[in-house]
Amino acid sequence: MAIYVILALDVLNGISSLFLLCLGLAIIFGMMKIINLAHGEFIMLGAYATVISANAGVNIWIAMLVVAPLFVGVVGLVIERCLIRFLYGRLVDSMLATWGLSLLIIGIITTIYGNTQQGVPTPLGGFSIGSYQSSYYTLFLALMAAVMMAIVYGVMRYTRFGLVARATMQNPAMAATLGVNPARVYMSTFALGAAVTGLAGGLLAPVSGITPGMGGAYVAKAFMTVVGGGAAILSGTLSAASLFGSVNQIGAYFTTPVYGEVIVFTTAIVLIRLLPQGISGRFFKGNL
């Protein structure tokens, strides 16, 4: 019995971390149609910001929840102004340039901090169910995923910024004729997406190995999830994250973690083939 509780916790963990990892990308891709291949490096920057500030004496919670999103948000703002804004509407070029950007960021971080693994201890303790161990941090991640979902839903649904952002997402030209400045909306959306991604990196810092190349492990997974989820930011990301997160953990449970990943990737390819518009294109049309 205890094993099933643990497996359920693992699945919950898989879903919530995947959701956190993908939310920022979903905001950027869903709203701006910019393929940000440097997404994994944004996560890495968030993790580094957390580890370095925590090791410098900042409280771990502040490092995770404040420093990481602020830092990556600012980086995202600078990158949008210097690079991304020249690439709107040039889909393939945006992929190439952000890939270059990802290599550039990896190179810079390697030059500064070297290729060694960094880390912070996982806060909160563990608890045991039967003869199995689990940690409260898993539950905290799930809670954070729920909180982030609520915040993004609240901002998008009930604030003026959310209304303007959704209008620009649907039809930038029409929004511009109504007096909205799409360039400014894009800029703040990109910074927001980067900040959310940075937060995800910060939250995952205590539970993952932190190296300059760590982003590579996330970028394909995040893309699959966002593409599999489809255009709707929240419902799409949540449904795809639930599907892939569960498949990953259950697959890993019955085989090995490596084959768990292989099973997830295969599932993703089949899903994209069956639902080219993503899950939300089929089931949650017009939703957020």
Next chain:
Amino acid sequence: MPKRYRLIAQAIAVLIAIVAIAMMPGVIELFALMQLTLFAAMAVLALSLAFIWGFGGILSFGQTAFFGLGGYAYAIAAINFQDSTPAILLAIVIPALFAAILGYFIFFGRISDVYLGVITLTVTLILFNSVNSTSGDAYKIGTALLGGFNGMPAVPTFNMPFDPSTVLSPEQSWWTTAGVLLAVFLMLRLLLALPAGRIIVAVRENEVRASLLGYDPRLVKCLTFILGGAVAGLAGALYVNWGAFVSPTIFSLSLSAEIIIWITVGGLGTLLGPIIGCVVIEYIVAYIGSQQLLNSNLVLGGVLVIFVLLLPKGLVPTARDLLLRLIPESKRKTNGPSVQSAVAPHPAGAE
């Protein structure tokens, strides 16, 4: 230039290339020759993506999937047969078959640009992860141990066709690799000059119009993709022959990124550009590897960003435009439409 002179000029260029390849071992040292052999093998890989991306309009982010499959197919077959002749054939056929399955899936499902990139990237990751986890005695094909992340050492290198006792010397390996590069280049050039090549470019330019003319864009793209896979597989065999070694890094994302950088730097929509881009970038990477000051990712990333922003056409088309500007307008009017400009690089996927 009238067409006849163009043909003569092209024939002279090919002759020069053949002479240069033949003379090379006498001119440079063995180490430099080995390095050139590696560049030539990589240039074949560059050609495979240059063809499907520049002319077929298919941006595959995971061209290393076929490169790696070719490398592994060659290594496994060469160890089992102890003869490279069937192994080279398998290194072409297996990636081509894999490309056929994947291409059928992608193109007949009408999966569009972005999704194509995501799928090819994902497939590469699947292969990388699977091969990486094959350490241990359980994973062997015939007598070949896959070796997981340690890779497969001591792969037999090329021998004379059907004569396993005569292994090629480094000079002969160079002639083979560079000869294959030239042959693949000429084959693709010829294909693009034929009606079949025109159809491939037509599909890239406008799928709807091409299908209204009676061609099936799905089939055309699928065949283009398969040919690209076969060429990349051949490049994999050449690469493994160069190092007598293969490991899962052959599937790595950083290599996929490098191929794309070669083409962006050299010039999309040409065949010569990617070869030049490949040699230049690989030389820079090798040079950076020998010093500690700069990180190679930093340089590669910077180069890619700068080229996308400032020189999106790449070196070869930019140089061609500059040359054309030097020739006075009046003289140019008498020229027939050049082959190059008929298939002028159109930024793929630009909307």
